[in-house]
Amino acid sequence: MALFSAPPASAKDKPLKVAAVYTVPVEQQWVSRIHIALKAAEARGDITYKFSENVANTDYERVMREYAEQGSDLIFGEAFAVEKAARKVAADYPKIAFVLGSSFGPEKPNLSVFDNYIxxxxxxxxxxxxxxxxxxxxxxxxxxxxxxxxxxxxxxxxxxxxxxxxxxxxxxxxxxxxxxxxxxxxxxxxxxxxxxxxxxxxxxxxxxxxxxxxxxxxxxxxxxxxxxxxxxxxxxWHMEPTVDYAIKQVLADKYQAENVGPMSEMKSGGASLAPLDPAVVxxxxxxxxxxxxxxxxxxxxxxxxxxxxxxxxx
Known part of the structure; x- marks a missing residue:
């Protein structure tokens, strides 16, 4: 994975303040994977977690900016139609770690990207x-x-x-x-x-x-x-490897803008085949x-x- 320079920051203590902004309900396939992984991290005590769902594309930047102003340590963005807005906010808050679903590359110093390579x-x-x-x-x-x-x-x-x-x-x-x-x-x-x-x-x-x-x-x-x-x-698709890696990097003061998409592959535990039922297969x-x-x-x-x-x- 390509690594870029990290912004200067002090190491964080648990729990990190984490937020996520979704344009669809958290039950939707894609964002449910992020949501479940973040809820698991919250249950472990690694983070506190706030999220907004069903956010209109035109309102996305405002909601993400509010979470940044509230002192979030790490913010997860969704993908694609809101990418321009998310990248704009990330650029304005270089000391906050951002992770965004994207077909494009990371943006130093603080924007990492993921994808569902399943x-x-x-x-x-x-x-x-x-x-x-x-x-x-x-x-x-x-x-x-x-x-x-x-x-x-x-x-x-x-x-x-x-x-x-x-x-x-x-x-x-x-x-x-x-x-x-x-x-x-x-x-x-x-x-x-x-x-x-x-x-x-x-x-x-x-x-x-x-x-x-x-x-x-x-x-x-x-x-x-x-x-x-x-x-x-x-x-x-399992987002736990991606989410847990980002949290670990922020906690250790080692967060860097990078492409974490490969963490969604089978070899990284980010993808799997559901068990096949012998009654139907x-x-x-x-x-x-x-x-x-x-x-x-x-x-x-x-x-x-x-x-x-x-x-x-x-």
Whole structure:
């Protein structure tokens, strides 16, 4: 990871004052990972934690600036549409540590960036989907065709194609990070065209799959308990390595602007495949997937990072 010079500061004592600003509810997949990791750090006594959710993009800078004025030691920003605002605030408060979801680089002295590099378990879930589809038609519903979504979809598609070269894909982006009804309607349309496995990058897709009796693949969080028999595999994102690292660096007076995105990879504990339920995933399929997971972990197989917008093939 690239390191840059840190601002002068004195070492901090526990608990750190930590804040986060979210444009969506904390239940939403992406921000729920940050929120849960920060709540765990709070429960350990490492931090105090304040957050704001459902903040409008136009109000983001004001809310983040208020947390900075309140004396926060560490502030987590969300991503993408609010990036310009977050970077502006970080530049105005060089002695506060900022961590931002971003496709772009860190900004010295105090802005680190993270990302959800969970393409490896996404590939494994694609293998499950490719084996379970009977129609050879898979539907995929995403939020926006940005790199963080594209790389997961492309990895999923590659995994499915490895085990089933005949599989075809429908792809739709709903233009929202949190609109379950819209995602559900997009999924219904694909199921009506023959898709019998759905890639649920957004909330709402698994609901459609459950109602129509088809299978779904989860993304970022494990919803199999909410959709038993429907969600058959999930690629999970764990923000704990990233969050805990940032806290540790601030406490030790070693915080530096850097790209902490690699902490979201499997080798760092930032990504995993949810346990496969033998009631819905046959043993031969699970064995195939586990063998590939082993190859990923020992470095003998590399999952490509493909950030280009995925294209439908049906």
């Amino acid at each position: 393409q490896e378990p996404a590939y494994l879930t694609g293998m499950v989907a490719g084996k379970l589809t009977k129609s050879n038609k898979i539907g995929m519903v995403g939020g926006y065709p940005i790199p963080e979504v594209n790389r997961l979809m492309n990895a999923f598609m590659a995994g499915a194609k490895e085990v089933n070269p005949d599989v075809k894909f429908s792809i739709s982006f709903i233009g929202s990070w949190y609109d379950p009804p819209k995602a559900k309607e997009a999924a219904f349309a694909m199921i009506d065209r023959g898709a019998d496995v759905m890639y649920a990058e957004r909330f709402g897709v698994s609901d459609a799959a459950k109602e129509r009796g088809v299978k779904a693949i989860g993304n970022v969080i494990d919803t199999s308990k909410d959709y038993p028999g429907t969600v058959v595999a999930s690629a999970l 046959p043993k031969d399929v699970a064995d195939l997937v586990m063998a590939k997971e082993k190859a990923i972990k020992d470095g003998s197989f590399k999952v490509a990072v493909d950030d280009k917008e995925p294209k439908p093939t049906m």
